[in-house]
Amino acid sequence: MSRMITVGAAQLGPIQKAESRTSAVNRMIQLMEQARRKQCDLIVFPELALTTFFPRYLMKDRDEIEQWFERSMPNEVTQPLFDAAREFGMGFHLGYAELVEEQGETRRYNTAILVDKSGTIVGKYRKVHLPGHAEYEDERRFQHLEKYYFDVGNTGFNVWRTMGGVLGMCICNDRRWPETYRVMGLQGVEMVVLGYNTPSTNGKVEQDPHLRMFQSRLCMQSGAYQNSTWVVGVAKAGTEDGHQLFGGTCIVAPTGEIVAQAQGLGDELIVADCDLDLCLEGKENMFNFTAHRRPEYYQLITEQAGAVPPEE
Numbered sequence: 001m002s003r004m005i006t007v008g009a010a011q012l013g014p015i016q017k018a019e020s021r022t023s024a025v026n027r028m029i030q031l032m033e034q035a036r037r038k039q040c041d042l043i044v045f046p047e048l049a050l051t052t053f054f055p056r057y058l059m060k061d062r063d064e065i066e067q068w069f070e071r072s073m074p075n076e077v078t079q080p081l082f083d084a085a086r087e088f089g090m091g092f093h094l095g096y097a098e099l100v101e102e103q104g105e106t107r108r109y110n111t112a113i114l115v116d117k118s119g120t121i122v123g124k125y126r127k128v129h130l131p132g133h134a135e136y137e138d139e140r141r142f143q144h145l146e147k148y149y150f151d152v153g154n155t156g157f158n159v160w161r162t163m164g165g166v167l168g169m170c171i172c173n174d175r176r177w178p179e180t181y182r183v184m185g186l187q188g189v190e191m192v193v194l195g196y197n198t199p200s201t202n203g204k205v206e207q208d209p210h211l212r213m214f215q216s217r218l219c220m221q222s223g224a225y226q227n228s229t230w231v232v233g234v235a236k237a238g239t240e241d242g243h244q245l246f247g248g249t250c251i252v253a254p255t256g257e258i259v260a261q262a263q264g265l266g267d268e269l270i271v272a273d274c275d276l277d278l279c280l281e282g283k284e285n286m287f288n289f290t291a292h293r294r295p296e297y298y299q300l301i302t303e304q305a306g307a308v309p310p311e312e
Contacts, residue, residue, distance in 0.1 A: 003164050003276040005191065007232055008035035008043040011249040013266035014238035017052045021077045024050050029084055031269050036088045038271045041117070041163055046195035046236040047095035047110065047172045050078070053197040053236065054097075055145045056243055058136045065149065069099035069108060073121070086119035091163050093234075095171060095195040097149075098126070110150045112169050112195065116162050123160040125169040126153025129177050140203040142243055157183040165190045165276045172196035175233060176219045178226070179301065185227030186289060190276045192229055194220075197236045200244040213248050217258065225256030228282025230274045238265040254279045 010031040015024050028045055035043045048054075054068045073096070074082045085092055091114070098111035110130070114123035130152060132144030157180060159168040168184035168191070175194055184192060198216060200209045216233075224231040230253060237247030249262035251272040260270040283289075 005041045005163060005165060005274045005276060006039055007191075007230075007251060007272055007274050008038060008040040009232050009234045009249050009251055009260070009262070009270045009272075010035070010043050010045050011234055011247060011262045011266075011268045011270070012046050012049060012236050013268075014240040014245065015050075015052045015236065017054075017057075017241050019052070021050045025077055025080055027267055029080055031267060032081070032084045032088060032090065032092070034269045035090060035271070038269070040090055040271060042091040042093070042193075043269075044093040044193045044195065044232045044234045045095065046234045047112070047197050048097060048236070049094055049195065050096050052240050053243070053245070055132065055149050056142045056199075056203075058143055058145060058148075066099060069097045071099050073098070073113060082115065082119040085115055085117065089117045091116045093169065093193045093195070107151050108149060109153055110146065110171055111153075112171055114160060114162065114167060114169060114193070122162045123158065123167070123169060124155060125158070125171065126155045127171040127174060128153045128157070129173045129180070131173040137204070141201075142199070142203040144199075144203055159184050159187040159189045168192045170194045172198065175216075175223065175231075178219075178223065181223035181227045181229070181231075185229065185287075188283075189227065189229050190279045191232065191274065192223065193232045193234075195234045195236075197245055198248075200246040209246060213246055216246075216248055217250060217252075220250065220252050221256040221258065224252040224254055225282070226287060228254040228279045228287050230254060230276070230279070235262070237262070254282050 095112045098109045110127035112125045116122045130146045132146040134147035168189040174180045220231045220233045235247045235249045250258045251260040260272040262268045
C-alpha cells in the first residue's frame with residue numbers, strides 16, 4: 001500500500017522592494033487555491049517568501065534592517081496562510097526572516113517553518129550554511145550580505161513525523177552541502193522541502209547561467225538519490241528591482257530523477273504525487289546505512305572545517 005503526499009511546489013515570481021507583505025501573501029493564497037483544486041496535501045513556498053531578497057542591499061540603520069524581519073509567526077499579515085491551511089486541509093512550508101530575543105540578545109535568522117493541515121506549526125529550521133559575505137565589497141556588481149544580516153542557524157537538521165511521512169527542511173545554500181541531506185537521511189527522512197533565492201549571475205565572478213542551473217539541480221538530485229528521499233526545491237524567480245533570480249523549481253524523486261519542473265520565472269505551481277514508499281528500495285538496498293556505512297572512517301567530516309592537504 002502506497003503512502004502518497006500530493007505536493008505543490010509554489011514558485012514565486014519577483015517580489016519588488018516596494019511590494020508589501022500583504023501583496024505577497026495574497027499571491028501565495030492564490031497559489032494555495034490552485035493547489036486545493038489539484039488536491040494537494042502540502043504546498044511549499046520559497047526562502048524569504050514575504051519580501052524581496054534584501055541581503056543584496058547594504059543597510060546600517062537598525063530600524064531599516066529590522067523592517068524586513070518577522071517578530072512572530074503567525075502574525076497579522078501571515079495569519080491568512082494559516083487560515084487557508086486549516087480551511088483547505090493543506091500543510092505548507094514558508095521561508096522568512098526571523099527576529100527573536102534569545103538569552104537577552106537580539107538574533108536574526110533566515111528561517112523556515114513547516115505547518116500541518118490543521119494550521120499548526122510542527123517544525124522550524126534556521127539556515128546553517130550562510131553564503132556570501134559580512135562586509136560591503138566594492139568590486140561586486142551587487143551584494144550578497146547574508147553573513148551581515150543573519151546569525152548561523154541553531155536548530156540543526158531535524159525531521160518531523162507529520163502528514164503521513166518523515167519530513168525535513170533546509171534553505172537555499174544548504175542544498176549544496178551533502179551533510180545537509182545525510183544528517184536528515186540518518187533520521188529516516190522521506191521528503192526534504194526547501195526554498196531558495198539564487199541569482200542568475202554571481203556578483204563577483206562571471207559564471208555561465210546554464211551551469212548555475214545545472215549545479216542547483218545536481219545537488220538536489222544527488223541529495224535525493226544518496227539518501228533515497230523526495231526533495232522539493234522551490235525558487236523565487238524573475239527580476240527583482242533589476243536583479244535576476246534564475247528559478248528552476250523542481251520536484252525530485254528518491255531515484256534522483258526530476259518528476260516535475262517549473263517552466264517560467266513567475267508565480268507558478270507544479271504538482272507531483274509523491275509516494276513515500278518509493279524511498280524504501282534505496283533505504284533497504286544501495287543506501288542501507290545500517291549495513292554499509294562506516295562512520296569510524298568519516299571523522300574528518302566533523303573534526304575540521306577547512307581542507308588540509310598532506311605535507312609535501
